[in-house]
Amino acid sequence: MNEECGVFGVINVKNASEVMYYGLHALQHRGQEGCGIVTTDHKEFYSLKGEGLVSDIFNESNLSTLQGDTAIGHVRYSTSGGGGIENVQPFLFRHHTGDFGLCHNGNVVNSKELRRFLEIQGSIFQSTSDTEIFAHLIKKDTQTNRREAIKSALNRLEGAFAFLALSRDKLYIMRDKNSLRPLSLGRLNGGYVVSSETCAFEIVGAEFIRDINPGEILIININGEVTSDSYAKKTYPNMCAMEYIYFSRPDSDIEGINVHTSRKEAGRILARQSPVDADVIVFVPDSSTSAALGFSEEMNIPLEMGLVKNKYVGRTFIQPSQAMREKGVKMKLSPVRSIVEGKRVCLIDDSIVRGTTSKRIIDLLRDCGATEVHMRIASPPITNPCFYGVDTSTYEELICARHTVEEVREMINADTLSFLSPEGVLKSCNRTKMCLSCFTGKYPTYIYQDLKDANKDGKF
Incomplete structure (x- = not known):
């Protein structure tokens, strides 16, 4: 995203x-x-x-x-x-x-x-x-x-x-x-x-x-x-929820709320809403780090760097075979075998959009010996497109728009899957109102999707 x-x-x-x-x-x-x-x-x-x-x-x-x-x-x-x-x-x-x-x-x-x-x-x-x-x-x-x-x-x-x-x-x-x-x-x-x-x-x-x-x-x-x-x-007061969840740097403050603090609190709330029986907490670097820290502290389960991000990899080119595509994923994220092998892993991420990356990460963890992989998402399911400057503008791009949580769990090969509630997002940001349209479908403005409603004679 x-x-x-x-x-x-x-x-x-x-x-x-x-x-x-x-x-x-x-x-x-x-x-x-x-x-x-x-x-x-x-x-x-x-x-x-x-x-x-x-x-x-x-x-x-x-x-x-x-x-x-x-x-x-x-x-x-x-x-x-x-x-x-x-x-x-x-x-x-x-x-x-x-x-x-x-x-x-x-x-x-x-x-x-x-x-x-x-x-x-x-x-x-x-x-x-x-x-x-x-x-x-x-x-x-x-x-x-x-x-x-x-x-x-x-x-x-x-x-x-x-x-x-x-x-x-x-x-x-x-x-x-x-x-x-x-x-x-x-x-x-x-x-x-x-x-x-x-x-x-x-x-x-x-x-x-x-x-x-x-x-x-x-x-x-x-x-x-x-x-x-x-x-x-x-x-x-319709600040975009994804600014807190994903887009902004953790050292930024948005309308008086520090982004790292709100993400960490989201992790705590997620742990209370969807606890897990696991040996280790692993985060998907980097935007889910704060949420994973809060989840780990609330659950009293150790947080480990089970995935390492290669910061020197740019875009990977389209690969000619499945084997080469898998190597492209490993170039960006590498699991640490000594941390996940033989462990029940709780994987924390900030969101699921298309689901392809989540599945590949879970498969990597299993290949490195993780006995279970439980996924927890520090935001609600993204079920609706965003029309306000985020590159998720069609329902076809969103896995949660077309499938239930249980179906998504099966598709990404997780043992369990849970999301933070919309109420949890509001609470983590200490707000009573914000734009949650990608989660709820309730948009703060009228949405214009094509030219068919444009007045043909130029009177607007």
Whole structure:
């Protein structure tokens, strides 16, 4: 499972591109397909982006060409928008009313309808990204000032989004009214930084100030003046549960809750809900480590590193035979025979999506002599697609959408299988409300799935 993107912004900080490099590096887990930076010295804009990791695209030499004390940056994993260099952000738009940069984390669920409407009105698109749609909506409004045009455009978007927009003299920070994606503000050397996750603040040495509120537009100018406005009449605390369960780094805090702490508590709750008689607890590295620690402490069963992850393996190519495919799995995860042989193993993971990886891991453990393998999942069964920027957009991809828990258990070759309840997720995050749509099918927004409902005459 992959999340779509991460964004980072800097204003009024010397050598903004260098700060941006470290900020994006801290957010690399949110997207490895492409990255980019746009800076301004308040006279000109400078842009550099490419396909690949932050450390592959940027170096000391080309960072020096990105002049200015104000910047926005982006790391990308493509979902609905597709890949390719034309979709790597931030985008830099040239316009007679003023040039501006723009980047986005999330997914606009009515993007097809909006694109159709804009094309009928004469807009021509250079990418397939939702972000470009937002730019066209802003520039279609020529009757009001930029802030009001942005507010009007935001009110036409449905879905999950955290936008950063950069003009010559201002940084605009925007979060969707459902607060589905995290976005936080920090202070650094007399200026400000903004990030998808607070872990980046620690890396660059910034001090956390606060989260951006749902439906908020925060504007910071080059004089350091901060203005807060809202585009939404109603807002909702619908933070995506998967941010806590899987996507975010354990050293990040999301709306006041530390990710590691919430995952560890999820493991404790899972142990109380689904205890197991086992000799050893083994976690699937790395996102299930915290949950396994909580499970182990609650059950009083030793936690061991029964699986070792090879951190230097990238994508494995499609292999021509089953034997070669199995070797590809072993390249990424290797079981430790001395830990699992002759043992009843309880395997902890954060989620099951397609089920293929779970089966291969369980088979590896059995091949190394595990007498039993009991699987415990620190999230509920994923039975519904996500339309908010996660690459699970069809029911066919989800094993739990098509099979019962018992059927899944048999398919992955586990002795027992249990999942954390939705109530357990809420409790572990110390929340009463959040987006659990991939578990419950109850979406916080209307879901647009195709163009058949788009108005053919362009009246939207």
